Amino acid sequence: MGRLPLTALQGFVLAARTGNLSSAARRLNLTVSALSHQIRSLEERLGRRVFMRGPRGVELTPHGAHLLELVGPQFEAIERALQQFCAPHADVLTLSVMASVASSWLLPRLPQFVARYPQLQINLQSSVQLVDFDREPVDAAMRFGRGDWKGVHAEHLFDDWLTPIASPGLIARLGRPTLAKLSDWPLLRDPENVWAKWFHTFGGTPPARYVAHFDDSETLHRAAIEGMGVALGRLTMARPLVDAGQLVLLSTHRLRAEYAHYLVYPPRSAEHPALQAFRAWLLDEARRYALAPEHAPAAEGRGRKTSKHGHA
Incomplete structure (x- = not known):
């Protein structure tokens, strides 16, 4: 299946937490366009939509909510572990x-x-x-x-x-x-x-x-x-x-x-x-x-x- 899309997953988790691509992109030092491209690539890999785009930001689809439930805690555990060294x-x-x-x-x-x-x-x-x-x-x-x-x-x-x-x-x-x-x-x-x-x-x-x-x-x-x-x-x-x-x-x-x-x-x-x-x-x-x-x-x-x- 090729390389795991860890960068795209990180962007997905941040965007899901904030409900806003611009805020997530700033925290990742990316442009909104670059983050959107990563999430589209993730959706193509999964064969499912993870976000619904709207005028006020993004909302999780049922598949996106399930994905966040699976991978969100893993990224949180990594962040907590890294904080001990920062x-x-x-x-x-x-x-x-x-x-x-x-x-x-x-x-x-x-x-x-x-x-x-x-x-x-x-x-x-x-x-x-x-x-x-x-x-x-x-x-x-x-x-x-x-x-x-x-x-x-x-x-x-x-x-x-x-x-x-x-x-x-x-x-x-x-x-x-x-x-x-x-x-x-x-x-x-x-x-x-x-x-x-x-x-x-x-x-x-x-x-x-x-x-x-x-x-x-x-x-x-x-x-x-x-x-x-x-x-x-x-x-x-x-x-x-x-x-x-x-x-x-x-x-x-x-x-x-x-x-x-x-x-x-x-x-x-x-x-x-x-x-x-x-x-x-x-x-x-x-x-x-x-x-x-x-x-x-x-x-x-x-x-x-x-x-x-x-x-x-």
Whole structure:
């Protein structure tokens, strides 16, 4: 049957994991055309289609799903074995961060770290997906959650606070609402409907209906900027927008978010010199941020975890 198509199988496994040929090609340092050719060759060898191509990427066919079930674990075992022989570069740190946190909180502060440690290189990866440290060459991550991910160290950085925000244009049209009249305004609902907890904590009646529902914080804040309605904004994301004049804080009340911000890393990264330097700097920045006056308002308390072992 000729040579085994190991390169094509590797490309198939990566494309199956990501559902995207472009992402898989980048990780293999190939062009999308070259990877597509390899997968076509694999399909010709097998006599079966392994992917269905669509506008949003690729999806496994039943034959492809069966092939992934057979060969995927073998490539994962090889990757885990090779990781034991790949020592991290002491002066390079690969960090995964959600884009919203990177743009609103980390990037404005990162130049200070770079100036203090010019010999270190930081590779930032923006993703909302949890990192699988067993499979991905990532040293650490900044994540927003409960801090209970399994198999990793999760160190609490700071809590987040929620408060009503609106655009200057919306306030110019409708005036500035009082706390008692807030439910009369067009309100934007987040995935967990934290408005219900807000009204329960600070008084008032939830509205009969919301103007719109959103499944992520970044889109929610963008809708508030565009004047669609009032959102319960996360201060970490909202503060830069307020400072830029795009949003206005409508209340001095703050509600502690259910989730908090954490630095997460696997045991293999604990002694990584670049991470040790970044961790010390990050914890110091987080302490200063948490002690700022705007983060010590009266709000409903929520117990937080200071350190857990957990996956990010």
